[in-house]
Structure formats: C-alpha cells, structure tokens
Amino acid sequence: MRWLAAAALALAPAALHAQQDLPALYDVSGVAADDVLNIRAAPSASAPVMGALPPGRQGVEVVTLASGGSWGQVNSDEGSGWVAMRFMALQPGQEGFAAPAACFGTEPFWSLTRDGTAWRFDAPDRETRDFVTTWQGMAAGRRDRQARGLRDAEGTGEATAVIARGACSDGMSDRAYGLTLDLLIEGQGAASYFTGCCTLER
Template identity: 45%
Template sequence: MPRLICALTVGLALAGPAAATQEYILPTLFDVARVAPDDVLNIRADPSARAQIIGTLAPDATGIEVVHEQQGWARINHGEGSGWISARYLDYRVDVWEEGALPAGWQCFGTEPFWSVTPRDGAVVLGGPDMADDARPVRAVLSRGVFRDPTRVVVAEGLTLVSTPQQCSDGMSDRLFGLRAEVVIDGETPRLLTGCCAIGR
C-alpha cells in the first residue's frame, strides 16, 4: 500500500498544478517556472506539443492569467486570441484572491454598449467611449467565503457588479475570459450591463 500511495502522489505531481491539489479555482494568476534562463515557454495554438507556436513567454514571466486547463495544458490570452502553454512550467500564485478585495489587475468590460469598470482609489470607475468616467465609492467587496474562489460582488454607490467564474467572450476578438460580469446601475432608469472580467494579461 505505501508504494501505491507514493506512486499516486508522484503521478499527480507530474500531471500539472491543477491535478495535484484543489488549492485554486480558475481563473487565477501563475508565474512561469522551471524554464532555463536562456529559453522561453512556447504558446501553442492548440493543447499539444506538436501544435503551431504562436508566441512565447519569458522564463521569468509573472502574473499570467489562466482561464482554462485541459490535460496538462493551460489556456491564456495572447494578442487578439488565446493559446496554450504547458502547465508543468507554471506555479500558481497564492496572493490573488484575498477575502474582501479585488486582484490588482481586475477589470471588467462589455460591448453593446461599450463599457468598462476599473478600481481606482477606493472607488470603481464606470466608463466607455460614449460616457464620461463616473467614479463610484465602493461600499463592500463580497465573496462566498470559499478558499480562493474568484466569485466577487462589488457593491458601490448606485452600482452592483457580480463577477462569477464562467468562460466568457468579449464578442470582439478570439480572446477567452474566465469571469462573467453583470452590472446593475441604479437610477431613475436602472440598467443591466453584461460582459467579462480579467485579472491579468
């Protein structure tokens, strides 16, 4: 029995960061690891070592947002699309989803109409091409109390934003995002906006 347990542990460790533990929920941020200083980590068009290389990451790249995992491969956004990198060369960060807070790179956006919500100095700023920036003080950032769960509700003055883990498209590119956003704007004529959120590059 000890040999079986040992073999299972080694097998899980070699299968990539998601297989060994449930210590994170996607999307979250990772750092590139175990790549030689004079080498790069290839970004491929499909989750296969034989797929076309469409880009690279530096051996010391940090804050890489992974939105999906599949059989040892991690999907990230690259340019106007997305690609895949081998998950064995990634270490997940433990400082991304803190209770009562938003990650440093968190932002939400949508189309029809175009809109964005970004944190700034204790407020969230609602903006877009056809609207002036509207800073609304944040009253609370709520979560479900589940360890490192990305679900967040931002309660601001006259605005509530719910961000939940779900694959999401911006409708303008081939990029894939890991958070879906719904924004309720209060006022004489309340509005509902939908879109996506991102937490890194």
Template identity: 40%
Template sequence: MFRTALVLTLALAGPALATQEYILPSLFDVSGVAANDVLNIRAEPDAGAAIIGALAPDATAIEVVEERRGWARVNAAEGSGWVSARYLSYRTDVWQEGELPAAFRCLGTEPFWDAKVEGGDLVLRSPEDRAGDRRAVQAVLDTGVFRDPARVLVARDMTLFSHPQICSDGMSDRLFGLSATLVIHGDSPRMLSGCCTIQP
C-alpha cells in the same frame, strides 16, 4: 501507517496537492523553463499544435482561464492559446477573502464599457465618457468558499456581479475566465454584460 504515507505523498507532490485546489481563473508564474528558452503558446492543447506566441522563462502573473489535460489556456495579444501546465506555478496570493486582485477589470461591448476600482471608487468608463462615472465602493462580497473567484462589488448605485465562466468579449479571439453583469441603479436602471480579467 496510511496517514504517514499520505502526508509523505503530499509533501513530495508539492504545495499544489497539499492545499485545496484552486478555482480558475487565477494567476501563475512560469517555472522550470531554462533561462535561454521560452514557454511556447500553442493554438491547441497539443505539443504538435502551431506556436502562436511565447512566455519568457521569468514571466509572472499569467492569467490561466481554463485547464485541459495538462494544458492551460492563456491570452496573448488579441488571441487565446495553450501552454503546458507543468511549467506554471500557482500563486496563493490572488484571491483573498473580501478583496479583488489588484488588476481586476471588467469590460463589455454593445455598448462599449470598462469598469475597475480606482482609489476606493468603482469607475465606469465608455467611449463617450473617458473621465468615467465614479461611485464609492461599499463592499466586496465573496462566497466564503476558499479561493473561489466569484465576487459581487457593491458601489453607490452600481452593483457588479462576476463569476467563473468562460467568456468572450465579442471583439477579439481572447477568452476570459470571468463573466460580468453590471447593474446601474437609479431612476433609469440598466444592465451591462461583459467579461472580467485579472491579468496585470
């Protein structure tokens, strides 16, 4: 009797409760907003807070970096704000074993750097090197925990560590859901720190 009730409860609650809970950051689609309306982005996780932006009713692949009491933190322009989580639908295709989301990218300041995978290479760019330093990717490692976004990207003479943590780029009011540490090997090893995003 209890088992039947539990299955029915999960079925009525929808897929978010029927599957293992996601780990942020992850991507969501706007859902349940009227076609002639928008999903407001507010300065604080409160329905009375100032509106600082909006998402279209058909917006997709919105990166959520934090949740708080039914509100989801998203980035808009150069700032960070909150939308009601009840109007977001979780995507199950974001974090796959041994893979990176298509838009995965890391960046940092002091010094400025940007790294992402292009054509099987990890490409590290800086203001002084726009073409980028390309290193062949050898492996993408994960924890083995279902939907855990922590990743280690192993490339020739470079290793990029990324794990879930609220992170600031130090240059804007945006907040990211992944921190990054990039280790460059070789005769003069060095370490860069920053944040990562999966927002397309």
C-alpha cells in the same frame, strides 16, 4: 511500491493545479534564461506554436485547464492558446474569489477598472464615474459567484456588480475569459444594465 510513489509524485503538480479555482494568476517558472515557454494552439506538445512567454514573466492569467490539468489556457495577442502547467507557478494570495483588474463590454463599448477598492466606469457619451466598494459577499451556497456593492464618489448613485466564474467572449477577438460581469448602475432617477467579461491581468 517504489514505482507507485514515483507515479504519485509525477502526478502531484497536475493535481494541485486541477484543485485551484480558475481563473488565477501564475508566474512562468523553471524556464531557462535563454529559452521561452511556448503557447500552443492546442493542449499538446505537438500542436503549432502561436506565441511565447519569456522566462520569469509574472501575472499570467490561466483561464481554464485541459482535461488532466497539465495544460492551461492563456491569452496571447488577439487569441488564446495553451501552456504546459509544469512551467507555471501559482502566485500567492490566489485563494478564494479573486477580484478582477478590469471588466469590459461592447455595443456600446464600456469598461470598469479596479484600483484597490476603487472602481472607474467609462463608456462613450457618458460621464466617467468613480465608485468605491461598500460591501461584497458570495452567493449563498455557491463558490463561483460574488456580488459587490459600489457607491460613486459623489454619493449620487450606486451600482451592483455580480462577478461569476464562467466562459466569456468579448465578441471581437478569439481571446478567452473566465469571468463574467453583470453590472447594474443606478442614479439620478435612471438605471443602466451592462454585461461583459473580466480579466485578472493588468
């Protein structure tokens, strides 16, 4: 019985990570001050090292977990790799559906960045628009999709942002994202529809 208890304790961290809704923000934990946490090209201790996270690094977005939950996918430079989750501690306040820090898309390039309940939309050949959140709610019967209603600061237009958990690519790099965005902006007799990826990292 003693070995069963030990095995259960050894598996507990992976099980806890596996239950967490992702993406989510983590801090590097348990890495010595003179060491780094390697980012590997595959979820294996024998995979090539493609980057590193310093000890104490905070606010690292884990996009998804490999089978078993012991490896997590993170972004590094223009690509993504894998870190051992035993060295990652979940930040407080990650329960439920976390709001992204920024969303973006290409063709044309555009961005939607968040500061609290305020959002700023930027795109080429368009006037920058500031929005405030007027309402938000989960899709009925689903935990993976949330809508937010936005109104611009001047009261001349509204927008609806539907954020969903799901694999997303920016089409420009090998970075991986775990949130998608559908954005409908209305105002001044016209509407524009944008789709893209979102990140929790600032």
